[in-house]
Amino acid sequence: MKDRLYYQDAYQQSFTAEVTRRGVEEDGVPFVVLSQTAFYPTGGGQPSDQGTLGDIQVLDVEEVDGEIRHRLLEPMPEQVTTVVGSIDWDRRFDHMQQHAGQHILSAAFLEVAGAETVAFHLGKERVTIDVRLDELSAELWEAVERRANQVVLENRPISARFVDDEELATLPLKKQPTVTENVRVVIIPDFDYNPCGGTHPAGTGEVGMIKILGWERHRGNIRLEFICGWRALRDYSKKQATIRDVSKLLMTGEAELVAQSERLVAERDALRQALQEKERLLLEGEVRQQLEQASLLGPVRLIQRSFEGRSIQELQQFAQLTVALAPDAVCLLAATGEKLQLVFARGSDVNVPVNQLIKETLPLIAGKGGGNPAMAQGGGQPSVPADDVLAHARQLLESALATAGH
Structure with missing residues (x-):
């Protein structure tokens, strides 16, 4: 592990190394392997570091088959054998704050509620943990958050070291390690002893405020969102600005x-x-008014009308009210716009299936639709004038009325 400088000093921001191997990933991204590195690879819920190797941007870092691959924006020139690496310190320290904050919050849940953390994810904006709980009351939430921040304010030391089996057996671990070799334990004295390969600050005070943002049930557990340190300050500042703006807007x-x-x-x-x-x-x-002006097709009153800019929902409301007020009425309605919308409806006294009428009308406008015998709707391209489409539907209606004996 001596080639992994982030384990020796999480605060180291630059280093010099030899290029020991070059390669290209299956997705075409070039990578290099170095004799040593301060770049933390993705793992344990923590994203990788980013930064530069010389003038080349490091996109992400991952461990593959025991080697740490630095995925690059562009290939490393063959003549370059020694590089100076620089990590993005703001990103690294943010990850240190959030990861240590997770340790503290998880330990607080275990201490206050006896609730074990079963999953952890460090996202770009928010951090989540899944806690083995059936319910989370406001009182418990506040008690856990208060305990976590108390540990922060006490500025307890945080240490991380590799331990052998003999020492491991003496430590009051919160969970068992997932590896059998090179077991590394992160320790906050008298509070948290946790196997972990991530990067952490030297003291809990550097974590800054820990703030729970919300929670939801997830696969039988409770998933919490939280943020720490600079993230918490940025979030507070943003929300405070929102409150000021809303207060000004509402004049209160x-x-x-x-x-x-x-x-x-x-x-x-x-x-x-x-x-x-x-x-x-x-x-x-x-x-x-339309019923008073309706055309008469035998005993049937026909409202045949096109509207400009009305939605199909408005046509449906018009048709529904019409046939409710007049059981002897038939509506053939259209609305023009980007699409030509059609709604056909008939009252309970009219024995004509309007879904058949619309089925035989929609081909004129390359349209699609459907419905039932009492009401149908559809839409298509405005390639034919709405009045011509409704005239075609009226002819179909007249034939259907004659067949039905109206």
């Missing part, structure tokens, strides 16, 4: 935001209900 103080929002939601719901009632009355008035 921060303490009154929830109450004011509840009042606005209540007002919105009342206005929406009033608007819906007005729209219903307007639609009913429009439908009654």
Whole structure:
């Protein structure tokens, strides 16, 4: 493990190494293997480091068959045999904060709730752990978070070292190691003893604030989202700016935001209900006017009309109200726009299946649709004028009425 400099010093940001092998991954990305490296490879829930080897960007790092491959943006020139590596320190330290924060939070869950952590993922924006719990109350959440931050503020030392079997047997491990050789244990004295290969700061104080953001049930456990350190500060600053903007917009103080929002939601719901009632009355008035002007096909009243810019939902509402008010009515409706939309409907006194009418009409506009004998809808290309399409449907209706004996 001496070639893995990140185990010797997690704070080392640059190094010099020999290029021992070059290669190309199956996806075409070039890589190099070095005599030693400070680049942490992806593993244990922690993403890899990024940075540069000379002037070439390191995209990611992974261990394959015991060797650490540095995947590069471009191939390393053959004449280059010695390189200076520099890791992206902001990314590394962020990962150190989040990973150590996970250790502290998981240990707090075990101490406060007796709940074991069964999974961990360090994402670009958020960190998640899966905890073996059936329920998570607000009181338990707050108690665990408070205990975790207490450990942070105590600035306890964090040490990490490889141990032999004899020492391993004496440590009060929170979980058993997943490897049998080169077992490395991360230790926060009198709080957490955990087998781990990740990078960590030297003390809990460097983790910064640990903040749980939310949780959900996941595969029988509880999955929590949290952030630490600089991530937590950025998140707080962003949310504080949002609160200021919303307070200014609503012309109220921060303490009154929830109450004011509840009042606005209540007002919105009342206005929406009033608007819906007005729209219903307007639609009913429009439908009654159309029924008065409807064409007569024997005992059947026909409303044949095209609209501009109406949605198919609005056509359906118009048709539904029409046949509810007039069981002897048939609606042949169209709406023009990017597509030509059709809605056909008939009242309960009319024995004509309108889904058959629309099936025989849609080919005119290369359209698709469906429905039932009482109401059908569809749409297609506006390649034929809407009035011509409805005229075709009317001819089909007249033939169907004659056949049905209306």
